[in-house]
Amino acid sequence: MTAALAPSVPPSPGLAGRTIAELGERARLSDIYGPDGADVYHDLSAGDTGEVRELVRLVRNRPGPVLDLAAGSGRITLPLLALGRSVTALDLSQDMLLLLTDRLAQAPARLRERCSVVHGDMADFRLGTEFTSVVLGTTSVSLLTPGSRTGLYRSVAEHLAPGGRLLVSCLDRGEGPDEAVTEAIGASGIRYRVHDHWPVGADHRTVTIMPAELPQGPVQVCTGRVGVVGAELLTTELTSAGFTVLERHLLTEPGQRHRVTLIEAETTR
Template sequence: MPGLITEAMQARLDLVGARPREQDLYEGEGTDFYERLVGPDRAEIREMLALARDAAGPVLDLAAGSGRVTIPLVRSGKRVTAIDLSDDMLAHLRRALPERSAVECIVADMRHFSLEARYELVIIGATSITLLDHEGRSLLYANVRRHLAPGGVFAFTVATGASAQSLAVPTEREIRVPGRGQDDIYLFSQQVEADGAARVVNWVRASDVTPGGEVTILTSRLQLLSHEVLARELVEAGFHEPAVSPVRTHLGAEILLLKTSWAGAWGMADGDVSD
């Protein structure tokens, strides 16, 4: 599999002699497609708003992206620090924010950022924790710990049930993506890596696949994770056993919310940020 092009997608391009050009889903033109694909999704927003109502001070939204969760938080009256590795994704968020919004957008890696603040609520929406491998998640947990206020809550979501099962099998299908003027048909391809630990996903606009042409393929690689694995990792990292609850969705997707807090003693010895 060259780069992040699936074998099935490459075979489809080979049939017409087209050449792939990889484009990260979370950079450049990929972000426009991403916003069209997931922007209307309201899953988990109700649950995140409920958590925010119980938290004093600002919310730390990791992998905030184009603001699918950030913007409802802001509209509910919360101050938000939104972190994302992609400035292109945050550009969508900035454009969508209400005027004079209490939002700080920071381009940073959720594994390595350092802020002079602690938060009573740290969240990761859209099952974005699956972007990180095991080492990356270990770094994330340590970084969240450094930025949690005493008694603070760390919450994120992950797929479960039939939704999780569908992520673990090779898939080829057409999807209809909303557009400004009309919907577009995209070809979707999913390939599971040999060890079963991750999946590679591709999207390409069907009308772009032309004989002999160069075709932009939007790509991403995500880990296949269960809530049991993540719960075990959290405990090993020093957090409490997370409370696990279902997320209400409108499209039938099965998603779980994991909510936890730090189980150890509070102090500066482990590299906490300053008060």
């Protein structure tokens, strides 16, 4: 099994790193998908629905069971269940899956009963069943090393039904400085400061999330270091792995810092 999550919290560069240094022992550092970070990630991402709408539109065209890879707290899983599909939600983080399980417990039984939650590694899984759609959203392919991505493509090809589709999103860097600092409001109403440190040409970027207003006492700081997998690289890798790329849907407006592309591919195996 190949774990994409860093075993320890990566150091934050730039302004985020300087802020953490100034906080000293008040900074409570955690991995973005770990026990503390999972709640923050879930809170922040809940309102981000653009990609989910596009994924649901593409899956709707193709009846049959769906595999949601790196499903996390179920931001994509729940809309797929609402489409009336059986969905298998796979993730490496028990903390994220706990959030998903909680959400399923509160969902109507007709949705909950169609969901299988699997603790596993998207780079190496064997589920003993086939899917008409395999979804890997939120540009989470960039959480894997190049070697792990080979395992991902092999595992996906083994689980796609004939004529099935892989829908995978990826991220290219658009305009902007090395470090962008934005303020975002979570579904809970909490305001966060999000640092995205991504110099041009770098092979990874570092995302650091802290409260918008730093409190006097302990300050929770979540950090994730992720690789960079853009549309050209992903297309090349998928082609070498025996996939045919059918469509590339650009999901963001030109001129933005992040260019998200949703790639639709089928296996020629």
